[in-house]
Amino acid sequence: MDPGPQPELDWKDGRIPVARAFDDPYFSLAGGLEECRHVFLAGNDLPQRLCDGFHIAELGFGTGLNLLTLALEWARTGRPGCLRFTSFEAFPMAAADMARALAAFPAAAAIAAPLLAARAQGATEIALPGVDLRLILGDARETLGQWDGVADAWFLDGFSPAKNPQMWGEALMAEVARHTAPGGSFATYTAAGHVRRALAATGFQVERAPGFAGKRHMTKGRLVGAPGQAPVIAGPSLQASASSS
Numbered sequence: 001m002d003p004g005p006q007p008e009l010d011w012k013d014g015r016i017p018v019a020r021a022f023d024d025p026y027f028s029l030a031g032g033l034e035e036c037r038h039v040f041l042a043g044n045d046l047p048q049r050l051c052d053g054f055h056i057a058e059l060g061f062g063t064g065l066n067l068l069t070l071a072l073e074w075a076r077t078g079r080p081g082c083l084r085f086t087s088f089e090a091f092p093m094a095a096a097d098m099a100r101a102l103a104a105f106p107a108a109a110a111i112a113a114p115l116l117a118a119r120a121q122g123a124t125e126i127a128l129p130g131v132d133l134r135l136i137l138g139d140a141r142e143t144l145g146q147w148d149g150v151a152d153a154w155f156l157d158g159f160s161p162a163k164n165p166q167m168w169g170e171a172l173m174a175e176v177a178r179h180t181a182p183g184g185s186f187a188t189y190t191a192a193g194h195v196r197r198a199l200a201a202t203g204f205q206v207e208r209a210p211g212f213a214g215k216r217h218m219t220k221g222r223l224v225g226a227p228g229q230a231p232v233i234a235g236p237s238l239q240a241s242a243s244s245s
């Protein structure tokens with residue numbers, strides 16, 4: 001399979017990759033690991049819900065930092081078994097660029113090493129300690145609809161909706177819901193009103209939560225009905241915010 005075009009990168013402070021095409025960094029300048037713990041782990045009530053076979057899916061694999069942060073948390077729980085992690089990525093980063101970005105996170109170095117070695121070989125199905133990764137290359141708007149899996153929790157991590165609207169459209173959010181197990185969840189750093197409304201329209205009970213590092217809000221939700229059901233909206237009105245990031 002064609003691995004797809006590699007992203008052109010600029011490096012903020014020499015260490016944080018910024019995708020030139022989207023003019024957006026891959027993770028928070030205020031701390032990628034902490035951002036992942038706050039937004040994606042706590043936002044999905046992880047690690048409490050994690051157990052053998054629990055399946056996390058992600059839109060936007062990028063540097064792999066979210067996967068590695070999850071693997072560290074899973075190891076910390078000491079629970080037996082293995083997680084599943086499926087990530088959708090259109091512009092796979094070169095292993096050398098991943099290594100450069102991940103060098104800022106020495107706590108993740110041991111788990112990053114086998115990931116980087118496998119990605120350098122072009123592998124997309126990679127067994128890491130405690131986590132089985134499947135990387136699905138291509139535009140998520142095409143690949144997610146063809147996926148036959150369901151996730152217990154989603155990390156929605158495209159670049160910001162203002163800069164990468166194709167990762168946040170109604171059709172793609174409906175596919176996220178269609179590929180979520182009953183009672184499953186999502187979390188994302190964005191509080192953009194149109195994203196929250198799109199997710200609510202698919203059957204997710206959508207909530208705003210405090211954002212990471214000075215961002216007022218992020219968004220999280222649980223699938224309370226069958227995908228495609230009428231919206232269930234919790235908390236402040238989703239119409240209220242015009243925020244777009």
Ligand SMILES: C[S@@+](CC[C@H](N)C(=O)[O-])C[C@H]1O[C@@H](n2cnc3c(N)ncnc32)[C@H](O)[C@@H]1O
Pocket residue numbers: 007025026027058059060061062063064065066067088089090091092138139140141157158159164166167
């Ligand atoms: C914010 S970064 C993800 C950061 C990543 N989760 C990490 O841990 O480093 C957004 C990712 O979405 C990918 N992306 C952008 N548009 C996409 C699309 N239409 N389909 C799939 N991936 C896309 C980008 O290439 C980038 O890797």
